Amino acid sequence: MAALGTPLQTFRGLLRELRHASGRPYRDTPAYQHIVATFRAHRVTSQKLCRAQQELHFQAATYLCLLRSVREHTALHREYHGKGERSPEEVAGLVGFRLPQQPGGKG
Amino acid sequence: PSERKRFYQNVSISQGEGGFEINLDHRKLKTPQAKLFTVPSEALAIAVATEWDSQKDTIKFYTMHLTTLCNTALDNPTQRNKMQLIRAAVKFLETDTVCYRVEEPAALAELQKNEWDPVVAWAEKRYNVAIGSSTSILGPSIPASTKETFVSHLASYNMWALQGIEYVITQLKSLILSMGLIDRHITVEKAVLLSRLEEEYQIQRWGNVEWAHDYDLCELRARAAAGTLFVHLCSESSTVKHKLLQD
Numbered sequence: 001m002a003a004l005g006t007p008l009q010t011f012r013g014l015l016r017e018l019r020h021a022s023g024r025p026y027r028d029t030p031a032y033q034h035i036v037a038t039f040r041a042h043r044v045t046s047q048k049l050c051r052a053q054q055e056l057h058f059q060a061a062t063y064l065c066l067l068r069s070v071r072e073h074t075a076l077h078r079e080y081h082g083k084g085e086r087s088p089e090e091v092a093g094l095v096g097f098r099l100p101q102q103p104g105g106k107g
Numbered sequence: 108p109s110e111r112k113r114f115y116q117n118v119s120i121s122q123g124e125g126g127f128e129i130n131l132d133h134r135k136l137k138t139p140q141a142k143l144f145t146v147p148s149e150a151l152a153i154a155v156a157t158e159w160d161s162q163k164d165t166i167k168f169y170t171m172h173l174t175t176l177c178n179t180a181l182d183n184p185t186q187r188n189k190m191q192l193i194r195a196a197v198k199f200l201e202t203d204t205v206c207y208r209v210e211e212p213a214a215l216a217e218l219q220k221n222e223w224d225p226v227v228a229w230a231e232k233r234y235n236v237a238i239g240s241s242t243s244i245l246g247p248s249i250p251a252s253t254k255e256t257f258v259s260h261l262a263s264y265n266m267w268a269l270q271g272i273e274y275v276i277t278q279l280k281s282l283i284l285s286m287g288l289i290d291r292h293i294t295v296e297k298a299v300l301l302s303r304l305e306e307e308y309q310i311q312r313w314g315n316v317e318w319a320h321d322y323d324l325c326e327l328r329a330r331a332a333a334g335t336l337f338v339h340l341c342s343e344s345s346t347v348k349h350k351l352l353q354d
Contacts, residue, residue: 003293003294003296021157022157022160029160030120030156031154031156034149034150034153055291058291058294058339059340061294062294062295062332062335062339063154065296065332066172066328066329066333069325069332070170070329072321072325073170073325074170076317076318076325080317080322081322
């Protein structure tokens with residue numbers, strides 16, 4: 001599966017995503033510890049992979065895809081979908097007008 | 108509500124009788140139906156805990172796909188049994204995205220042939236079935252024996268994993284692409300690309316619209332990744348508490 005990238009790339013990608021995701025030092029998190037322990041125990045970062053290691057690598061790559069996609073989706077959501085309604089002033093400004101200052105009067 | 112304020116400092120996991128639990132400070136996480144949130148796999152619990160710990164000021168439930176999948180498995184809100192889930196999953200084959208072909212425009216038809224034929228061929232070989240593809244508006248006609256083969260195969264998965272499989276199929280609109288993922292034949296990125304082939308074709312032709320296209324792409328990737336990971340973590344015999352998974 002050439003599309004997966006190397007285990008080392010996946011491992012680094014995961015650490016990067018965990019750093020983004022976590023508020024506190026990411027090395028303290030269960031996720032970080034689990035990933036490091038798993039990669040170390042199964043030596044997934046070596047070149048030749050046996051079947052169990054390939055399965056583990058696929059799982060890690062899938063998790064990386066999840067973390068990355070959620071982060072990107074959240075960023076897009078914040079950018080394009082989170083702003084809410086414009087105020088009347090903003091709407092007027094869109095077409096080059098200003099709202100009148102006095103009630104019922106001209107601007 | 109789609110969001111609420113983050114009300115906890117620390118997220119941790121602990122092991123209870125039925126499996127692994129999530130603690131938000133001193134409170135145990137519960138499902139929407141107020142059941143105790145217990146998962147059969149430690150790795151899954153860690154990933155769920157990470158979702159909760161990743162929330163900043165507000166809890167964005169729509170980003171917490173693993174939590175949602177676990178809640179569905181625990182609460183089973185649609186009240187479906189194993190065979191109903193399996194039949195719903197296999198029924199998708201009749202309208203499987205990769206089997207439904209256009210005749211026009213020629214460029215899209217060609218793209219579908221080049222990108223989808225290989226994965227259909229893979230499924231036919233892997234499962235020893237006939238599937239084919241069709242340009243008919245009725246879609247492909249799938250032999251009953253093909254459906255039964257998939258029914259048998261899916262029956263070998265436990266209830267939790269099946270919830271995950273059915274979820275991925277619904278998201279990708281394809282049983283074949285979902286099996287490709289579950290069997291680790293293709294990556295999530297590839298499966299999503301193949302699922303969205305026509306959109307990608309239109310984007311190539313007419314241009315990308317970030318707030319719509321990328322938004323949908325990221326969301327589909329997230330959901331497909333979550334579903335796939337969920338299935339694999341619920342299927343591993345060495346790490347799974349079987350009692351919880353009994354149908």
